[in-house]
Amino acid sequence: MPAQIEKRAELYSGKAKTVYTTSDDEKLVLHFRDDTSAFDGEKVEQLERKGRVNNQFNAFIMQTLRDGGVATHFEQVLNPSESLVRRLDMIPVECVVRNLAAGSLCRRLGIEEGRELEPPTFEFFLKNDALHDPMINEYHIRTFGWASDDEVERMKEITFRVNTILTRLFLDGGLLLVDYKLEFGRFDGEVLLGDEFTPDGCRLWDAKTRDKLDKDRFRQGLGGVVEGYEEVARRLGIALQ
Ligand code: ADP
Numbered sequence: 510m511p512a513q514i515e516k517r518a519e520l521y522s523g524k525a526k527t528v529y530t531t532s533d534d535e536k537l538v539l540h541f542r543d544d545t546s547a548f549d550g551e552k553v554e555q556l557e558r559k560g561r562v563n564n565q566f567n568a569f570i571m572q573t574l575r576d577g578g579v580a581t582h583f584e585q586v587l588n589p590s591e592s593l594v595r596r597l598d599m600i601p602v603e604c605v606v607r608n609l610a611a612g613s614l615c616r617r618l619g620i621e622e623g624r625e626l627e628p629p630t631f632e633f634f635l636k637n638d639a640l641h642d643p644m645i646n647e648y649h650i651r652t653f654g655w656a657s658d659d660e661v662e663r664m665k666e667i668t669f670r671v672n673t674i675l676t677r678l679f680l681d682g683g684l685l686l687v688d689y690k691l692e693f694g695r696f697d698g699e700v701l702l703g704d705e706f707t708p709d710g711c712r713l714w715d716a717k718t719r720d721k722l723d724k725d726r727f728r729q730g731l732g733g734v735v736e737g738y739e740e741v742a743r744r745l746g747i748a749l750q
């Protein structure tokens with residue numbers, strides 16, 4: 510923690526992270542926990558080391574994105590399982606890009622898993638556990654005022670920019686970036702990338718064998734969940750503590 514900033518009260522405890530206020534109104538601490546959940550919190554387990562791995566993984570990705578010109582909330586790693594971020598006014602919408610078919614796209618549209626999607630697809634979901642994060646479109650976002658038209662354009666633009674940067678990064682590590690979810694928030698009139706980018710919120714397959722190395726190992730009871738995340742980190746050259 511920078512000497513002048515102190516961690517204060519718990520602000521929110523979600524399914525995988527706990528968020529703390531700090532002595533600086535504009536900064537929050539994200540604590541990555543070992544809790545792992547799927548199916549809207551129906552399946553929950555503690556997976557040893559997951560919080561630390563995800564915190565350090567997220568830090569590496571956020572720094573890579575920043576170097577690639579993406580404005581993010583990330584400030585710095587504080588300790589193995591916590592990072593300091595800018596406090597955002599979160600937009601309650603999840604942005605999903607897919608390069609290969611998997612998950613809900615296959616269930617919804619009857620597309621076979623693994624089909625290459627050219628061009629990649631983009632989907633919005635409403636962040637609302639009670640409603641099971643329903644899929645929404647830009648008209649819903651406009652009508653219900655979840656974000657302005659400019660913010661919608663920025664979220665799409667940044668989400669695709671992230672795809673360009675990360676598809677290449679993972680491919681260099683012999684991995685396919687199948688799909689991922691991003692969340693955004695407002696800071697000083699700007700839209701910044703918030704929340705996290707970790708194998709909890711994306712799909713990563715070995716490029717040769719198509720072995721799954723992401724949260725699908727947990728969803729599908731394949732075992733070796735954190736080991737999969739660590740393998741991805743190793744391939745990206747992330748030195749985990
Ligand atoms: P969930 O709320 O989906 O269960 P988490 O356990 O990951 O998810 O909780 C983290 C919460 O913190 C999420 O609701 C996320 O939108 C929010 N969040 C992430 N980054 C920021 C930020 N920079 N400022 C404010 N809130 C944030």
Ligand code: UDP
Pocket residue numbers: 603605611612613614642688689690709710711712724
């Ligand atoms: N995702 C997420 N949080 C959610 C919903 C989806 O991080 O609340 C991620 C998920 O890990 C995957 C991508 O978004 O990488 C697309 O998920 P999908 O719509 O296929 O839903 P799923 O079948 O994973 O529930």
